[in-house]
Amino acid sequence: MPGGPDQDGDHHLHLLDAAWYKTRQHWHDDPMVHFDTRYWTQLRNESRAYLSALRELMQLVDAAERETEY
Secondary structure, eight states, X not given: OOOOHHHHHHHHHHHHHHHHHHHHTTOOSHXXXXXXXXXXXXXXXXXXXXXXXXXXXXXXXXHHHHHHOO
C-alpha cells in the first residue's frame, strides 16, 4: 500500500541523505564543504520543515473530513 505524500517524502529524503553520507566518505575538499553548508544542509532542513507542515495540513484535512461526514 502506498504511503502518504509526507511518508513518501520522508523516505526519499532519507535516500538522499544516505547517498550524501556515502558521497562524503570519498569527497574531502573545499567544494564539498561549500556544497554541504551552502546547499545540502539548507535543502535538507527546508525539506524537513515542508514535510512537517504537510503532515500537519493532512491531519487538519482528515479531521475536517471526519467532522463533515454524515
